[in-house]
Structure formats: C-alpha cells, structure tokens
Amino acid sequence: MEATEYIWMDGELVPWNDANIHVLSHGLHYGTGAFEGIRAYEAIDGTAVFRLTDHIDRLARSAKALGIPFEYSVEELVEVSKELLRVNGLTSGYLRPITFFGTGSMGLNPAGANVQMVIAAWEWGAYLGEDGLQNGIRVAVSSWRRLSHDSFMPDAKGTGGYMNSVLAKTAAIRAGYDEALMLNKDGLIAEGSGENLFMIRNGSVFTPPTSAGALDGITRDSVFQLLEEDGYTIRESAISRTDLYYADEVFFTGTAAEVTPVREVDDRPVGDGKPGPVTRRAQDLFMGTVTAKLGLHPEWLEYI
Ligand code: PMP
Numbered sequence: 001m002e003a004t005e006y007i008w009m010d011g012e013l014v015p016w017n018d019a020n021i022h023v024l025s026h027g028l029h030y031g032t033g034a035f036e037g038i039r040a041y042e043a044i045d046g047t048a049v050f051r052l053t054d055h056i057d058r059l060a061r062s063a064k065a066l067g068i069p070f071e072y073s074v075e076e077l078v079e080v081s082k083e084l085l086r087v088n089g090l091t092s093g094y095l096r097p098i099t100f101f102g103t104g105s106m107g108l109n110p111a112g113a114n115v116q117m118v119i120a121a122w123e124w125g126a127y128l129g130e131d132g133l134q135n136g137i138r139v140a141v142s143s144w145r146r147l148s149h150d151s152f153m154p155d156a157k158g159t160g161g162y163m164n165s166v167l168a169k170t171a172a173i174r175a176g177y178d179e180a181l182m183l184n185k186d187g188l189i190a191e192g193s194g195e196n197l198f199m200i201r202n203g204s205v206f207t208p209p210t211s212a213g214a215l216d217g218i219t220r221d222s223v224f225q226l227l228e229e230d231g232y233t234i235r236e237s238a239i240s241r242t243d244l245y246y247a248d249e250v251f252f253t254g255t256a257a258e259v260t261p262v263r264e265v266d267d268r269p270v271g272d273g274k275p276g277p278v279t280r281r282a283q284d285l286f287m288g289t290v291t292a293k294l295g296l297h298p299e300w301l302e303y304i
Pocket of ligand 1: 196218253254256
C-alpha cells in the first residue's frame with residue numbers, strides 16, 4: 001500500500017503519518033465502527049467517483065443501524081471525499097471512510113466515548129489480481145459461515161463483523177484458493193468474504209437476496225441494473241452449493257473486486273473453466289460505465 005499525502009480526520013486534513021488514534025479507542029477493542037470502500041476512476045471527462053453519494057448514504061445507514069451517532073451530512077462527506085482526492089493528486093484510487101467510537105468509555109456501552117470520522121484515499125489496483133480479472137479466480141466454500149441476521153447485521157458494513165470475513169479469507173488463502181465463498185447458517189450461498197455473487201445457468205442470471213446474508217452491494221446493484229437494461233432477466237433467489245457446481249458461469253462483484261470471474265468452485269471448473277459471455281458482458285458494461293465510455297448512467301459518476 002502506497003501512502004498519499006493527507007488523510008481527512010475529524011474535520012481536518014492531516015499528514016498521512018499523523019493520522020493516529022488512541023490505543024484505548026472503543027472501536028479498536030469492540031469493533032464499534034462502520035466503514036465504506038469507494039473507487040474513483042479516470043473517466044473520459046476527468047476523475048469520477050463511482051456512486052459516491054450512494055456509498056456515503058450506506059455509511060450513514062450502517063452507522064444508524066449500529067447505533068453510532070452520525071454528525072456529518074452526506075453532502076459534506078461527499079465534498080470532503082472529492083477534496084481529498086484532489087489534494088492528494090489522485091486521478092483514480094480507493095476511498096476509505098470510517099466512523100467509530102473513540103475514547104471516553106472502556107465498558108461495552110460506548111456512551112461517553114467521542115465519535116470519530118476519517119476518510120483516507122490511496123491508489124489500489126485489482127483486488128483479486130489482474131490475472132483474476134482476465135482469467136477468473138479459484139474459490140472454495142469456507143468452513144466459516146457468514147454471520148447471520150440473528151446475531152449481527154450482514155447488510156451493514158460494521159467493522160466488528162469483518163473478523164468473520166477475515167477468518168474466511170485467510171483460511172481460503174492458506175488452503176491455496178483466491179477467495180472464500182460463504183454459506184449462511186441454512187447452508188445456502190451468501191457471498192464472498194468481500195464480494196457479492198452472481199450465477200448464470202441456462203441463460204438466466206441469479207444472485208442471493210440480502211436476506212440470505214449478502215451485503216446490498218453497490219456494484220451488485222449497478223451490475224443488476226446494467227444487465228437488465230441489456231436484456232437479461234435477473235432473479236434474486238436462494239442459491240445452493242450444488243447450483244454453483246451446475247452453473248455455466250459465476251462471478252463476483254464488489255468495489256474492490258469490480259467484476260471478477262470465478263473459474264473454479266471447490267476444485268470443480270465453472271462451465272468450461274473460462275469466463276463466459278454474460279460475465280464478459282457484465283465486465284464490459286461495468287468498466288464502460290465507471291469510465292463513462294458507454295455513456296450509461298451518468299448520474300452514477302460524481303466528478304471531482
Ligand atoms: N459483501 C461484502 C461483505 C463486502 O464487504 C463488500 C464490499 N463493500 C461487498 C459485498 C460488495 O459491496 P460493494 O459493491 O458495495 O462494494
């Protein structure tokens with residue numbers, strides 16, 4: 001990870017190395033925070049942040065669900081995000097807003113702790129590798145189940161919940177795979193450790209609903225709309241592990257992962273083991289949209 005010059009912290013731009021927090025921050029001990037991951041692209045008319053307002057909206061939603069006071073307006077944070085890219089001289093990159101309880105309480109009840117808000121930005125290439133984007137990745141079902149609606153909130157981006165994703169991700173890497181596939185407590189497909197999943201079988205496209213334990217991903221929503229507008233029918237439906245073994249195509253979506261083909265599930269090739277036509281179409285539509293080359297959904301591009 002390459003440092004940039006400034007991080008925005010609680011209302012001020014501070015040098016990267018000075019953006020520190022106290023070791024007794026509530027969020028560090030108990031994971032009482034919410035965060036976002038956002039990408040900016042070099043679009044044809046300049047640097048555009050993809051669905052920036054929607055991401056900041058989700059941050060506010062996550063914070064509300066998790067009981068973290070949200071003291072900024074969405075508009076303010078949108079402006080700060082754009083300014084941060086400008087002052088760091090980034091023409092593309094990744095933005096990481098995070099809000100969490102700071103110091104003032106060491107009991108589980110965070111009352112009395114201050115709430116901090118930070119936004120950082122840096123350059124970030126393909127999350128699952130360039131080769132992954134081109135040729136697809138190998139995934140395996142994790143022995144770790146996706147956290148479920150009866151014990152946490154899989155559809156809020158709460159920092160503490162990501163220990164669940166980290167366990168799945170690191171176990172998958174140790175076992176020689178590129179990414180983990182997580183089942184929910186009913187044994188149905190929820191999502192990847194940090195990506196939503198789509199499956200294609202006999203020309204129909206399927207993705208698990210958020211009730212299955214998936215985050216309501218902004219890339220998921222974008223690809224959903226783009227494929228529908230391109231003539232595909234997409235169904236939110238329960239997907240079993242066996243469905244994936246029978247699938248013609250599988251791909252992941254996410255801000256970091258963009259649209260990444262999955263070429264193997266549990267050591268079985270997906271289709272013929274090469275990214276298929278719907279996956280390629282989804283990749284082209286998505287990349288053509290974020291860079292403005294296709295002129296689709298200009299309202300999703302927020303120029304800095
Ligand atoms: N699922 C999880 C668990 C994630 O962390 C992410 C990344 N935010 C996604 C799905 C994809 O969501 P998005 O497209 O909004 O980045």
